[in-house]
Amino acid sequence: xxxxxxxxxxxxxxxxLISQPAFAQEPKADAPKPDRATAxxxxxxxxxxxxYEVEPGTEPEDVALAVPRVILAVPRYTLKLVFWPxxxxxxxxxxxxxxxxxxxxxxxDARTAAIVPTFxxxxxxxxxxxxxxxxxxxxxxxxxxxxxxxxxGQYKLATQLRFSANNFGGSPxxxxxxxxxxxxxxxxxQGIGHGDSAQGAGGLDPRQAQIATRYSQDRYxxxxxxxxxxGQPGEMLxxxxxxxxxxxxxxxxxxxxxxxxxxxYDTSQLVGFDERVATFETDLNLIMDLRDVAGATAxxxxxxxxGGYVPRIGKYSFWHHGAELTGYIxxxxxxxxxxxxxxxxxxEGADQDIPFAELPRLGGPNRLRGYKLDRxxxxxxxxxxxxxxxxxxxxxxxxxxxxVGRAERNYADxxxxxxxxxxxxxxxxxxxxTQLFTFDIAYGDGIRFYLTxxxxxxxxxxxxxx
Numbered sequence: 001x002x003x004x005x006x007x008x009x010x011x012x013x014x015x016x017l018i019s020q021p022a023f024a025q026e027p028k029a030d031a032p033k034p035d036r037a038t039a040x041x042x043x044x045x046x047x048x049x050x051x052y053e054v055e056p057g058t059e060p061e062d063v064a065l066a067v068p069r070v071i072l073a074v075p076r077y078t079l080k081l082v083f084w085p086x087x088x089x090x091x092x093x094x095x096x097x098x099x100x101x102x103x104x105x106x107x108x109d110a111r112t113a114a115i116v117p118t119f120x121x122x123x124x125x126x127x128x129x130x131x132x133x134x135x136x137x138x139x140x141x142x143x144x145x146x147x148x149x150x151x152x153g154q155y156k157l158a159t160q161l162r163f164s165a166n167n168f169g170g171s172p173x174x175x176x177x178x179x180x181x182x183x184x185x186x187x188x189x190q191g192i193g194h195g196d197s198a199q200g201a202g203g204l205d206p207r208q209a210q211i212a213t214r215y216s217q218d219r220y221x222x223x224x225x226x227x228x229x230x231g232q233p234g235e236m237l238x239x240x241x242x243x244x245x246x247x248x249x250x251x252x253x254x255x256x257x258x259x260x261x262x263x264x265y266d267t268s269q270l271v272g273f274d275e276r277v278a279t280f281e282t283d284l285n286l287i288m289d290l291r292d293v294a295g296a297t298a299x300x301x302x303x304x305x306x307g308g309y310v311p312r313i314g315k316y317s318f319w320h321h322g323a324e325l326t327g328y329i330x331x332x333x334x335x336x337x338x339x340x341x342x343x344x345x346x347x348e349g350a351d352q353d354i355p356f357a358e359l360p361r362l363g364g365p366n367r368l369r370g371y372k373l374d375r376x377x378x379x380x381x382x383x384x385x386x387x388x389x390x391x392x393x394x395x396x397x398x399x400x401x402x403x404v405g406r407a408e409r410n411y412a413d414x415x416x417x418x419x420x421x422x423x424x425x426x427x428x429x430x431x432x433x434t435q436l437f438t439f440d441i442a443y444g445d446g447i448r449f450y451l452t453x454x455x456x457x458x459x460x461x462x463x464x465x466x
Contacts, residue, residue, distance in 0.1 A: 083392075086427070090393045099395070099431070112137040120153060121439075121451035122365070124188070124372040128153030138163075141170045154373070156183040156254075166229045166238070174227040174238050181221075186214040186255035189265070192359065193378045193409060194417070201259075203266045206356070212372075214253035215261040215273075217357070221246050227285065234300070238287040242308070248277045248357055272316070272355030279316055279358065283308030291328060296397065296430055298334035302326045304459055310358075318349030318358070324458045341385035343458040346411070354379070360407070362420075365452040366460060368405040370422020370444025376407035382414060385456065389428065397428040399438070420444065 093099060107114040113135040120128045130150030138145045143165040150158045160180040168175045190212045197209040204211070227240020250273045252260040267273045283306045291300035307321040324343035331338055345360040356377070362368040363375030368383055383405035392398050402423045406414050424442030428435060441449045454460045 086392070086396075090396055094394070110137070118148065118150060119451065120150075121449060122153055122373060123448045123450070125154040125186070126152065128155060130158075139165075139169055141165070141167050143168060154184055154187070156185045158182045158184075166233075166236070172228045172230070174225070174229045174240050176223065176225040176242075178221065178223040180219075182217070182219045184217045184219070186253050186258075187217055188258070188363075188372055188374050189213050189215055189261050189270075189356075190372075190375055191265075192356065193407065194376075201264055204264055206265050206269055209265065211264050212258045213261040213264045214256040214258045216251040216254050218249045219247065225285065233289060234291065234293045236287075236289045238285070238289075240285045242281075242283040242285055242306070244281045244283070246277075246279050246281070248272070248355070250274075250277075250357070270356045271352055272357065277316065277355045277357065278314055279310045279355070280313055281308050281310045281320060283320070295432060296334070296337075296428075296435065297328050298337050299328050299330040301328065304457075306459070312353075316353050316355055316358075318347050318354045320347050320358075321345070322360075322459060326456055335391040337389040339385070339387040339389065339456065341387075341456050342383070344380070344382045344411075345458070346380040348379075362405045362407050365440065365450035365455050367458055368403050368420060368422055368444070369401070369440055369450065369455070370403065370424060370442035370446075370448055371420065372445070372448070375445065376405070376420070378407040379409050380411050380414075381405065381407045382411075383458065387456070392427070395430055395432075397430070398425065399428055399440070400425045401440075401442075403442075403444075422448075 103111070106116050113133075115131065115133045118128075118130040118132050122128075128150050129152050130148060132146055132148035134144065134146035134148075136142065136144050143163070145163045147161050148159070158181070160178065162176075162178050164176040166174055189206075191208075191210040192206045195205075195208045195210045197204065198211060200209055200211065222245040223242065225240050225242040227238055230237040230239075252262055261267060261270075261273075286303070286305045288301070288303040291297045291302055303323075303325050305323045308319070310316060310318050310320065322343065322345035324341070326339065326341040329338040329340070330336075347354050347358065347360065359377045359379060360381040361374040361377040362381050362383065363371035364373035367381075368376070383403060385401060385403050387399055387401035389397050389399045402421065404419045404421050406417065406419050408414055408417070422442050422444035424440060426438055426440035426442075428438045430436055435453075437451060437453050438455050439449070439451050440455060441447065
């Protein structure tokens with residue numbers, strides 16, 4: 001879209017810089033000068049605007065390129081038509097300073113605190129709404145505190161209190177705490193692994209069938225993380241330890257068109273479904289953030305690694321580990337960026353010691369776009385992403401991406417089976433200083449669309465986001 005405007009601008013500039021035509025003669029010294037007040041300038045005919053003495057004929061390359069130009073004209077004008085309402089909307093918002101007006105209304109004068117509405121979209125669960133109150137400089141050193149609630153979509157109700165600080169009180173202390181409650185009336189369960197059966201009813205083995213069902217979950221979560229921070233954002237290393245207390249209660253579905261889980265599967269083969277699951281996980285954490293922090297991220301890398309253990313307080317005990325690495329490559333003046341991401345997550349232990357809800361999962365806006373949230377689950381998961389970002393407007397970028405992923409019982413099985421692929425594109429909306437949210441459209445097992453904040457953070461929902 002911007003190339004078309006560049007061509008028009010270049011053409012206009014070129015017409016201003018064209019010198020006198022080659023066939024023009026210098027006026028004779030004794031020739032009378034025309035009266036400028038009465039002289040009428042003859043318009044230049046469009047076919048003489050370039051000032052050729054002899055009009056050029058048709059060049060061979062013009063003939064050779066005729067067919068490709070006709071073929072490419074179709075997607076070119078199709079994209080212009082598709083992006084026209086987006087372009088007009090952006091220009092309207094920019095022209096009337098709507099973002100600035102809304103920011104002035106919602107935020108305090110220092111732009112550190114606000115009460116803002118929240119909105120999310122998932123094509124499988126539908127839209128969700130809520131509100132969030134936060135302060136990003138609570139003690140004068142970028143300490144973040146927030147309270148929020150959300151309704152609709154995946155949630156019947158979700159509430160959360162959160163506090164986080166990379167340098168609490170100006171010290172190297174890294175501190176985070178979360179208290180959260182979620183009531184989710186229609187979560188997806190579509191088997192474990194990649195079973196062959198896609199039909200059947202009643203008493204099916206979860207590892208043998210792949211039938212979409214729904215179930216309900218009430219979840220209580222408490223998290224405390226402490227550690228030490230070295231450096232500042234852009235050159236930051238964090239080392240810490242985390243304790244996560246998780247309580248889950250499961251029931252048949254209360255929302256959704258798919259059948260309830262107990263109508264299709266033998267829930268006695270789903271570890272933890274028929275009773276309350278309470279676990280306490282202790283992790284060691286390492287985060288290295290080398291991303292540039294001046295506006296939109298265009299270079300650098302982000303690494304998140306954790307490993308921990310769930311001791312046998314009740315019936316369950318297992319090891320849990322994960323790692324994610326994302327790299328940003330500046331292709332052209334911070335406007336065109338290539339993003340590469342890979343992550344793995346796994347649990348280790350006996351099958352009867354690992355609740356089905358604690359199995360790593362794939363699908364949704366953060367893990368394998370193009371598939372329903374939690375479409376795949378098993379003891380080991382892996383995803384790779386290639387994403388290209390390009391400029392559309394001062395505050396809007398476009399993206400094209402491909403995600404590939406697998407969920408298997410063992411890492412060795414990743415080399416024996418075909419990986420699932422999701423691909424698509426979207427828009428990234430941002431302010432001068434930060435990324436606001438993304439809107440993605442992806443295709444995998446169907447067309448899916450998502451409105452989210454951190455699509456390239458696989459573990460962001462694990463402990464810090466609703």
